[in-house]
Amino acid sequence: MLLSSPETEFSIRAAFNQGRLAHALNKMSRKVIELFYDVVSPYSWLGFEVLCRYRNVWNIDLKLRPAFLGGVMHASGNKPPAMVPNKGLYMMKDLKRLASYMNVPLQHPSDPFEVMFKKGSLSAMRFITAVAEKEKDSDRLLENVSREVWKRIWSTDQDICEPASLSEAGLKAGLSSSEVEEVINLAKSEPIKNKLKQTTQEAINYEAFGFPLIICHVDGKPQMFFGSDRFELMAHCIGEKWLGPQPNKPTSNL
Numbered sequence: 001m002l003l004s005s006p007e008t009e010f011s012i013r014a015a016f017n018q019g020r021l022a023h024a025l026n027k028m029s030r031k032v033i034e035l036f037y038d039v040v041s042p043y044s045w046l047g048f049e050v051l052c053r054y055r056n057v058w059n060i061d062l063k064l065r066p067a068f069l070g071g072v073m074h075a076s077g078n079k080p081p082a083m084v085p086n087k088g089l090y091m092m093k094d095l096k097r098l099a100s101y102m103n104v105p106l107q108h109p110s111d112p113f114e115v116m117f118k119k120g121s122l123s124a125m126r127f128i129t130a131v132a133e134k135e136k137d138s139d140r141l142l143e144n145v146s147r148e149v150w151k152r153i154w155s156t157d158q159d160i161c162e163p164a165s166l167s168e169a170g171l172k173a174g175l176s177s178s179e180v181e182e183v184i185n186l187a188k189s190e191p192i193k194n195k196l197k198q199t200t201q202e203a204i205n206y207e208a209f210g211f212p213l214i215i216c217h218v219d220g221k222p223q224m225f226f227g228s229d230r231f232e233l234m235a236h237c238i239g240e241k242w243l244g245p246q247p248n249k250p251t252s253n254l
């Protein structure tokens with residue numbers, strides 16, 4: 001049993017409220033960064049991992065915004081870079097060295113054309129949107145599920161279209177089997193289809209033409225960055241320090 005006088009209780013409550021106030025003030029002072037991504041985009045995976053690592057390094061509030069790259073390409077009149085054969089070849093080499101530099105286990109699927117252009121990511125992005133809607137209060141599951149789906153398409157060369165594939169990713173990410181079933185059904189619903197369209201439209205409203213699209217809200221103004229290779233400039237613009245793609249890795253003294 002806790003023995004406490006009214007004075008002690010008052011000071012405990014005051015300390016508790018001060019802590020909550022400090023937490024709320026800290027949250028308010030954080031710069032909001034929105035990351036619009038689609039799991040069909042390998043560069044988005046790189047950007048996603050780097051920003052997740054900086055969550056506790058920079059004074060930021062990272063908002064994950066799953067969206068549909070196909071819709072952005074269509075609305076902006078752009079085409080996926082791999083449609084130009086030489087760009088496609090360059091991308092494959094570039095991604096290989098970036099995977100090592102950024103320490104992300106990214107590997108090409110055996111048939112990138114089939115994976116990116118024939119099968120696409122619509123069902124996967126609806127599934128991920130459903131996770132985001134179900135877990136509105138925390139981004140953790142959204143982060144884990146997105147990563148597991150990325151691993152399938154861009155690391156272990158596995159399908160991301162079939163419900164069984166998405167279930168497997170959901171289970172690995174920490175959802176229970178009943179939650180996975182709920183999310184699979186939710187993903188087919190009109191509100192989720194509309195939510196994905198709405199988020200994609202928000203990216204288009206920011207003048208997106210590709211992913212990853214990163215919007216930094218500084219002093220109430222959104223600044224747009226395209227790509228996972230803009231972090232140094234982004235850090236400068238938001239008044240933070242760029243410590244490389246692995247900010248928590250101790251630097252070698254060689």
Ligand SMILES: N[C@@H](CCC(=O)N[C@@H](CS)C(=O)NCC(=O)O)C(=O)O
Nearest residue numbers: 041042043081209210211227228229
């Ligand atoms: N230089 C960027 C390239 C990002 C990129 O090529 N993203 C693709 C999707 S994976 C895209 O949307 N490209 C549109 C474009 O290049 O116009 C990076 O390093 O992240």
